Amino acid sequence: MTTVLDILDKGTAYLEKRGIEDARRNMQMLVAHQLGCTRMDLYLRFDEPLEEDHLAPLRDALKQRGDGVPVQHLLGTVFFRQHEFKTDARALIPRPETEELAEWLAKHVTLPENARILDMGTGSGCLGLSLAHDFPAAQVTLADLSPEALNLARENAPRIGALASAGAIHFIQSDLFQNLAGQSFDLIAANLPYVPEGEQVSKEVRHDPALALFSGKDGLDLIRRFVPEAARHLNPGGWLAMEIGIDQASEVETLLHSAGLREIRTLKDLSGIPRFPVAQK
Incomplete structure (x- = not known):
């Protein structure tokens, strides 16, 4: 069983290995976007299990981010x-x-x-x-x-x-x-x-x-x-x-x-x- 905390930790480690700056924040943004919540909400959902319908698009987004695709393009929006x-x-x-x-x-x-x-x-x-x-x-x-x-x-x-x-x-x-x-x-x-x-x-x-x-x-x-x-x-x-x-x-x-x-x-x-x-x- 993969939890929210598991995917945050593993994704952060992957992005750090790929040389992505501020890897933890990037991973939090990707997970929060997939779950339709805020980054702060994730702290209350660390133990929540993630089903494959969430994990599959997260893996794809994680690979693209590791390849240098901007997190803003993956999210589709930016706050200004x-x-x-x-x-x-x-x-x-x-x-x-x-x-x-x-x-x-x-x-x-x-x-x-x-x-x-x-x-x-x-x-x-x-x-x-x-x-x-x-x-x-x-x-x-x-x-x-x-x-x-x-x-x-x-x-x-x-x-x-x-x-x-x-x-x-x-x-x-x-x-x-x-x-x-x-x-x-x-x-x-x-x-x-x-x-x-x-x-x-x-x-x-x-x-x-x-x-x-x-x-x-x-x-x-x-x-x-x-x-x-x-x-x-x-x-x-x-x-x-x-x-x-x-x-x-x-x-x-x-x-x-x-x-x-x-x-x-x-x-x-x-x-x-x-x-x-x-x-x-």
């Missing part, structure tokens, strides 16, 4: 701030750092009445949809070059509630601002690709679309195109907020200054890394 969003191989898995940016914007940015917000490179839509929830009076546009990513964002829109059906959220396929001519915004947020071409990334990250990761020799090719265009699409007093990679802050701040923006600074993430350049027009 106060919402649970769908995630899969069509877009970048939402990162905790991006959550930090969304939280900072919600706390520190004041927007005018009937504000317009743009989430450029929206991917799964988590950032833009969270901003739509935080600024419910705003019109929010989610833009991405990838039609597959935009479809995922559309599927995620109902997860923030009634706002999604109130006509305040718009989706547009666009190579940066190509299909946004004549539009201006009070807040433009962007988590664009910033990984240098050829840089080694983890097995998990390799499951994200390359289009969402890599951007030239130093990772800044797309950002160099984006910043001056974004500045031209900002209303006076409007905010530009971005997420960037390690050691990119200095060059990005120079780009922001050259674009004529002011109040330029790069906020640090919880690990102390300068991660989020913000500026105003």
Whole structure:
């Protein structure tokens, strides 16, 4: 007889052997998902026997996780701030750092009445949809070059509630601002690709679309195109907020200054890394 505790212990040992970080937590997430409960509930169910109809899919998920398939893809969802969003191989898995940016914007940015917000490179839509929830009076546009990513964002829109059906959220396929001519915004947020071409990334990250990761020799090719265009699409007093990679802050701040923006600074993430350049027009 295999109990919940047995499968947790054996699965954790297997994932550790395969080099998976935070193996115990990963295994808890897989078991809780299979049983339809929370990770905390597992502590009350350690002695519960597991039947084959639970064990078989768990073995399959465990093998995939050991092969580097992200746990978020196996679960099919990820929590981002106060919402649970769908995630899969069509877009970048939402990162905790991006959550930090969304939280900072919600706390520190004041927007005018009937504000317009743009989430450029929206991917799964988590950032833009969270901003739509935080600024419910705003019109929010989610833009991405990838039609597959935009479809995922559309599927995620109902997860923030009634706002999604109130006509305040718009989706547009666009190579940066190509299909946004004549539009201006009070807040433009962007988590664009910033990984240098050829840089080694983890097995998990390799499951994200390359289009969402890599951007030239130093990772800044797309950002160099984006910043001056974004500045031209900002209303006076409007905010530009971005997420960037390690050691990119200095060059990005120079780009922001050259674009004529002011109040330029790069906020640090919880690990102390300068991660989020913000500026105003």
